[in-house]
Amino acid sequence: MIDLYSKIVDNQAKGIDMVLITAIQKEGEGPVEVGKKLLVVETGEFFGTVGGGALEHYAIEKAKSLIKLRAHLTEKYLLDKGKVTPEAKTLPMVCGGIVTLFYEFLGVKNFVYIFGGGHVGQALVPVLKPLNFHVTVIDERKEIIDDFKGADVVVHQHFADFIEKNGIKDNSFVVVCTPSHTYDYHVINKILELKLNPKYIGMLCSIDKLKIYLEETYKKFGKKVNLKNFYSPIGLDIGGGAPEDIAISIAAEILSIHFGKKSQKHMREAIDDNNRYWENQ
Structure with missing residues (x-):
C-alpha cells in the first residue's frame, strides 16, 4: 500500500504541488467511505481512492484545475444521474447518496x-x-x-x-x-x-x-x-x-x-x- 503522507513529504521536498482529496461526509448509500483519500500530483499522477467511477474521475480533473489555481475547495456531489439538487453537483452514477469532498492544496506557496x-x-x-x-x-x-x-x-x-x-x-x-x-x-x-x-x-x-x-x-x-x-x-x-x-x-x-x-x-x-x-x- 502506498503511504500517501510519505508521498506528500517527498513531493514537497522537491517543490512539487499536489491536491489531497478527502471524503469528509456521506449521506445515503454509495461506495464512498468517509476518510478515504486521493492524492493528485501536478505531474498527472494520482494515488489512493475516494471510491472510483465518475466521482473519482471528476475529482481528479477538479484537483488538476485547483493545482493551477493553488486553491482549496469543498464540494458536494449527488451520485445519481437521474436527480438534481441545488446543494450538490450531479454526477452520472446510479449508486445514490451525496458525498462531500475536501480538496486541500499542498505545495510550496x-x-x-x-x-x-x-x-x-x-x-x-x-x-x-x-x-x-x-x-x-x-x-x-x-x-x-x-x-x-x-x-x-x-x-x-x-x-x-x-x-x-x-x-x-x-x-x-x-x-x-x-x-x-x-x-x-x-x-x-x-x-x-x-x-x-x-x-x-x-x-x-x-x-x-x-x-x-x-x-x-x-x-x-x-x-x-x-x-x-x-x-x-x-x-x-x-x-x-x-x-x-x-x-x-x-x-x-x-x-x-x-x-x-x-x-x-x-x-x-x-x-x-x-x-x-x-x-x-
Whole structure:
C-alpha cells in the first residue's frame, strides 16, 4: 500500500504541488467511505481512492484545475444521474447518496527562479529563504553551481534550455541576472515565446540596455506584447548599488507584488513617459 503522507513529504521536498482529496461526509448509500483519500500530483499522477467511477474521475480533473489555481475547495456531489439538487453537483452514477469532498492544496506557496548565480543571485537567496520562498537557481557555469549554497534547487544548465525543458510555474517570480545581456534576453524571450505566466519577471539591466531590449522585443513580438508583469530596471527605488543592496531591493519588489501593494516606487518607473512599456496593452 502506498503511504500517501510519505508521498506528500517527498513531493514537497522537491517543490512539487499536489491536491489531497478527502471524503469528509456521506449521506445515503454509495461506495464512498468517509476518510478515504486521493492524492493528485501536478505531474498527472494520482494515488489512493475516494471510491472510483465518475466521482473519482471528476475529482481528479477538479484537483488538476485547483493545482493551477493553488486553491482549496469543498464540494458536494449527488451520485445519481437521474436527480438534481441545488446543494450538490450531479454526477452520472446510479449508486445514490451525496458525498462531500475536501480538496486541500499542498505545495510550496511561492516559487522564485533566479537565472544567474553571480553576486546578485548569491546575495538574493539568503534574503528570500526566510520569507517562505522556494528558490531555484539556474546557471550554465559549472564553477558557480558547484559552489552555490542556500537554494532549494541548483541547476547546471543553459538558461533558455531550462525553460524549454521545465517551463515556469504559473504565478511564480522570475529574476533574470545572468552574466550576459544576451542571455538575459534569451530567458525573457523564451518565456514570451512559450506564453508562460509568471506573476513577476525582473531583469537586472540599465535603462540604456533596456531600451535596446524593448526595441528587439517589439520587432519580434509586436508593440502589443504583454509586458505588464515585466520589471526592468529591477527592484524598488531604495538606493544602493552593492549586490546586497540590489538583493534587498529585488526582494522588496517581489514582496510588494506578492502582497498586491501599489504605493511603492519601482525602478522601472524611472524611465521616461514615452517608454512605459507595461502600459502598452
